[in-house]
Amino acid sequence: MARGRNHNDRGQRDRCRLSTLLSSTYIVGARKFFWPFTMFSDILLRMEKQLAVSAGLRICRECNKTFPLNAFYSFLVHGVKRYSSYCIECMHSSPEFRKRAALRTAKCTAKKVAQGFCRWCHTKLQDNGLQSCASCRSARATQAAIELRALRKIVLDHYGHLCPCCPEGTFHPDEFLTVEHVGGWGKNHRSSTGLHRISGSQLYRWIVRSGFPSDIAILCWNCNCSKNYSGYCPHEVERATQGQIYQEAQNVKST
Numbered sequence: 001m002a003r004g005r006n007h008n009d010r011g012q013r014d015r016c017r018l019s020t021l022l023s024s025t026y027i028v029g030a031r032k033f034f035w036p037f038t039m040f041s042d043i044l045l046r047m048e049k050q051l052a053v054s055a056g057l058r059i060c061r062e063c064n065k066t067f068p069l070n071a072f073y074s075f076l077v078h079g080v081k082r083y084s085s086y087c088i089e090c091m092h093s094s095p096e097f098r099k100r101a102a103l104r105t106a107k108c109t110a111k112k113v114a115q116g117f118c119r120w121c122h123t124k125l126q127d128n129g130l131q132s133c134a135s136c137r138s139a140r141a142t143q144a145a146i147e148l149r150a151l152r153k154i155v156l157d158h159y160g161h162l163c164p165c166c167p168e169g170t171f172h173p174d175e176f177l178t179v180e181h182v183g184g185w186g187k188n189h190r191s192s193t194g195l196h197r198i199s200g201s202q203l204y205r206w207i208v209r210s211g212f213p214s215d216i217a218i219l220c221w222n223c224n225c226s227k228n229y230s231g232y233c234p235h236e237v238e239r240a241t242q243g244q245i246y247q248e249a250q251n252v253k254s255t
Helices: 002-023 026-033 038-054 095-114 134-159 201-209 221-230 234-254
Strands: 057-059 066-068 072-077 080-087 177-181 216-220
Touching: 134 201, 134 216, 177 201, 177 221, 216 221
Parallel strands: none
Antiparallel strands: 057 066, 072 080, 177 216
16 A cells, blocks of 8 residues: 555656646747757657646647646547647637638648548548548537537527518427528628638527627528518518508598
């Protein structure tokens, strides 16, 4: 038992020494000094990262600061917990950083895919025509479906589980309801990078983060498609016609 305690104490002392060495300015100062020399800077940066991992810490690729692991987003890859390369503060700092990070990630992903590796877990693929392994595709599809249902429920609970354009009493399952951009600005609603339109779970996530904007509404599929392609909904024409007929009848009665 005494030997076990000594071994544990020795391991704790080693971790303390690693954290002390990591928190000191020796390696950071040396890395800055040798920065013009790529070989030395890469070696020192690799040493710094290894010390951070040993001490239960991680270095942000954007600000080059050392943080605990809970300061990074975590995710599972084949049951193994991994962490993002950027701290949460940097990831939410500005749209410019998110755009640079997206482009940097796309470049690294394209390089891995060109070498025949899975774009998510970086394992070697048997079929070079694919970009991800079967396990990653299945796991990500399941997670995306769960996230989409949860976000969709939050949005429908706020705006209502009905279509205000349809006649009163018309029942629509939630599967028939869609999101309408009031005023027809949906085609200009693009991501922060401007590369693609926002749709699906990204759209629902944007609605929640934006505080449920007033220029967003819920319509059924038929009404939304009619407004998109025809510029109006037949239910609106029907209500306008009925209102005109009612007004004419009132005028006849008054005369």
